[in-house]
Amino acid sequence: MSDELTALVEEATKKSGLVWVNGQALWHAWVDGAMVVVGGPGEQPLPGLRDGGAAEVTVRSKDKGGRLVSWPARAGLLEPGGEPWRVAVAELKGKRLNSPDGEAITDRWARECTVFRLVPDGPPGEHPGAMPDGSGAATPPPSAAVTRRPVPAGLPRLLARRGRR
Template sequence: MTMTQALIEEATKKSGLIWVQGPAGPSRALWHVWHEGAAYVVGGPGEQPLDGLGLTGGATATVTVRSKDKGGRIVSWTAAVTELAPREEAWTAVVAELKGKRLNAPDAEGLEERWAGSCRVLRLAPTGASSNLPSDSLAAVPLPTPATTRHPMPAALPKLLRRGRKGR
């Protein structure tokens, strides 16, 4: 194993998120699991969105791994994308790993069935190519969303909250 492969594996294993940029669309943060030499992600309805990235079987993607403690970029590598067919042996093994990492699943008992029916499990295997980290920030405009920002807290609210505690 080369030094670059070891760095890719260790950094990706330890990071909770990876930034993936497919042939189309912007880079997106995805939770993943490292299993048998590749990063695996699951996406679809009720899971993280993979649409708009162009991640299909045979495509390549750029994966950027950040430091778990500081959040800075550690390594950026090229991945070959493969979509796993539901309920095959490899899919079952990976889904068992992904299921253990899935936090706050609304349907933990039926998770595998939902993933088999409506989600995609993708394998992102390192091709051996890595790129130098850029020196600029690469900050991008946030994607459009229906979510809104909270309005500022009313000035009198802290006083009202303190007064409520004294009365008890």
């Protein structure tokens, strides 16, 4: 991966408060060249992450909110109490909002949760200059609830009156 794309992945992921991993929105932290996430009881679900497994990370633009870069990752489970786990948890703890157990959160994470480190694993599939033509949005299913009806005949006059006041 080029230095330019490496920098894009790192900076975009650091700045975005929310990323999508395998289609699931997650909060995260960036630590030592990788993204870390925590999940389990009382925390966010981790969509199909497993030790040594592959994942697809999609990062939005901080400015516009649209998809900026998608990169492949290799997930690694961090063992509770180890040095990499402590460093990751220290960063994640600062990002966790409204924790029910305050400072004791790391003890609960060690007992009940899993912390994964997602390392970039190849060049980004999508980035500026290499984005798909479509929006990526799913087509909504057909439903009678979304059919359009003609504008009521009196509405234009009513709106025109409001504009004069």
